Amino acid sequence: MKPTIAIIGAGAVGGYYGGRLAQHGFPVHFLFHGSYEAVRRNGLIVKSVDGDFTISPAELHAYSQADHMPKADLVIVTLKTTANHFYESLIDPLLKDQTLILTLQNGLGNEEELARLFGPARIMGGLAFVCINRMNDGSIHHLDHGHIKMGGFESCPPDRVREVAELFNQSRIRCTVLEDLRYGRWEKLVWNVPFNGLGATLDKTTDKLIATPQGQALVRTLMLEVIAAAAGNGIHLPPDLPDRKIDETKTMGAYRTSMQIDRQENRPLEVEAILHHSLRAAMAARVPAPCLQMLYEMATLP
């Protein structure tokens, strides 16, 4: 029997991945927030570099309240981290004894908080390497990439992680299993800290940030501070990572990161999960991170 899947906080990321799972025959139930009315009317419309598709209003299981949703075998959390204080009220109604919880959210601290609330053995985390935006009409534009790297949190059994990864791979989403979720989280922060942080703070697309030698130096300095913070926390990332990440970013063109879009739309920024948790991890390990600190302080200005 196919597992019942719940998507909690179906924005761009949850809409896209949940849509792919539904497109491939899985029973997916979506908790929408901002675009609930639009998807009820138009269905879930996805324009994707890997092929457009729509889940029609008749086929779409769309909800605006978690306690109207059925219990799930797998809860995929794609809330913005600024809404993490709703974890308990949104996720608790969906849980059975064996329900797994996968967070695809940004930054650090999400698995820890989910484990505290719902027990560590069922928690897994995934990193979505994807360029994706939600439009004002509720449709989703998938621009590039899409690979997910997934791992279990602490005592979560590896078998169960592989089962969940398999659901994605069956839905034409490349999904690989990480030996060490924390390694993956820190590796992704190496990109997210400079590009989301500077992108939002300075309101600049990724191409602007790396257009000049000074800009590349700025991005590289922040990346090296994140790498040093990771090392202070026992995660040893390769020294050529900044160069590789900058090279990858060159292929993205004038990409607006999610945090830059949030700034432009006057929505709360994911400062806590992306910048503050990294900074605190550096401080806890007594690793100097003056530029990360400066970026955090800039990002919290009124």
Place this chain on the structure above:
Amino acid sequence: MKPTIAIIGAGAVGGYYGGRLAQHGFPVHFLFHGSYEAVRRNGLIVKSVDGDFTISPAELHAYSQADHMPKADLVIVTLKTTANHFYESLIDPLLKDQTLILTLQNGLGNEEELARLFGPARIMGGLAFVCINRMNDGSIHHLDHGHIKMGGFESCPPDRVREVAELFNQSRIRCTVLEDLRYGRWEKLVWNVPFNGLGATLDKTTDKLIATPQGQALVRTLMLEVIAAAAGNGIHLPPDLPDRKIDETKTMGAYRTSMQIDRQENRPLEVEAILHHSLRAAMAARVPAPCLQMLYEMATLP
């Protein structure tokens, strides 16, 4: 006989101080750039907390070209530092053997460049502690403060500095003489680096920058790096300077620094004089300045 005064680059600062000197009977010749047509039509209109005044078109000696101006006894340079490559062509036509040159420009490196071009014994520098804006109609709004601190560059005789200071004091502008011009320059940078640099880069008024503990920490960190850079260059500023400067800034309200205004008007920013010279001085003295470097790199992004 009253000395003939030339104001080179009469924007907000040059228009205001030159206007006060003219108002008090000194023969002042103004080289205007952007507002030449407006002042020819309307005169030099100054709205000031210390009393409004206008120099009428008939009384105003306004020029758009330096080589139409008479030779001067005192040349006051109030160009934006981004126009310093015009020093030679704008100042050379005005010089007699004994002509003094006073730069009221921002940042570091201006006296050095003037000394290189015109000889050190005639060069003096002044720091204008003033909140002042030029409006689109060419009028000048003097919002607060106005004190000038002035000093001779290297071999410039102290007597001559006192003579020039006296001209300002006779025109109801408080002007004091610095024993050490470099001390004054660095002291002013302690304010200019964070407030002009962050103000322009983040497009925020001074009140926003110090509204939160994080913002004050950010400003203070930059100030401490400037103080350390100064110390590395033999200038020892008092350790309580950041607190005093932040307290002074609280009285200014929502002040737009000149560099923030330049950004908003899409004009070149004084990054070189304010940020890059400070950073280079830190680097030359091998003083770490990671946040100053980050600010410089952010300010030069396209």
